Amino acid sequence: MELNKASDYDLVEELRRGDLEAFDQIFKKYGDRLFGFALTYLKSREEAEELVQDVFLKIWSNRKNLKKVSSLKSYLFTIAYHNMCRLFREKQIHEKYSKEIAFLGKQAANLEEQLEYKSTLEQVDRLIEKLPEKQKIIFIKSRREGKTSKEIADEMNLSPGTVDNQISAAIRFLREHISDTSFALLLYFEIFML
Template sequence: MNLHSENNDNRLISLLQEGDKKAFRLLFEKYSSRLYQFAIKYLRDKEDTEDLLNEVFLKIWENRHSLKTNTVFQSYLFTIAYNNIRQRFLKKSREEKYIRIFAEEYIFDSANKEEQFDYLLFLKKLDEIIDLLPPRRKEIFILSFKKELKNKVIASQLELSEQFVKNQLSLARKFIVKKMQEDKNLAGILFFFLFSSQGKA
């Protein structure tokens, strides 16, 4: 970033500190595209990246009074974005800890009949949890999980919006994860559920 650009940022930040919405819009227009390209390389999802973008600039607006004009705004902006991405990955890592447990105990090391029986029991329990979902959500989940259809195909088949399908799958995931976490013996099912539900947009 050249000196002229940095000085211009300082002027915009000074105005932003006073609540100038035009200055905020100019900063957004200047950096949003760069920030989007930075974030999507990590998140690999358009909607997640757009959510992050909104969260970052919302934080900028909320903290406008404490912004400093003697710092490089771009560095500050990307630091917020990096921390946001990091938190998202940490959350995902916590959710997937059960996957690693199951992969080690029930996939790679499953060689005897007793372990295979446990595997079948897990699948039976999963079906029981799926049956607790609301009818429409259950239908969408089964099309995604068991028939392995992409969200776009499910939306077309059921005459729904793709966003609605995505929302329903997210709600189903949270419900099933919660039910499994309530019973430690069901942790293994997360392997099938989380892996099978990814990459179907």
């Protein structure tokens, strides 16, 4: 079968068998369209490129479990749409807390508040040190060095899904072990601000 003339249905069938050429054909067919779609909403070439990479990485990682989709195009664009929604939610949360942190920073004029802030950061640092070694390295690379899951996965020879799971587990651990609810906003600052 000539894959460059194959139907989406046939391409998915070949992809399920691990055929790289089928994957390449799907990318050639839909990569630019997905990029244009993402760029329209994200307004950032870098974010649009990363989103397209994430979509195709997900397709490749889950190739054996792909169902016989009636429309590959709809399937790909649905994944892209959900990824964009997640990205917009993360940006909104990030922006909201950035503003609150900036406001708190202006308010934190007296020495006692500054000492409490420093103490909180030290507490978070101590908790990070208690994470399992691999989880700690992944968390620091993500939250302090600002690396993407894909970059970390490539560096550590892991799947991006494993990286995301390790980051989620680290955040859960920190939230569970922070000693005082008044520290919640500062904890968020430490975890999510890059």
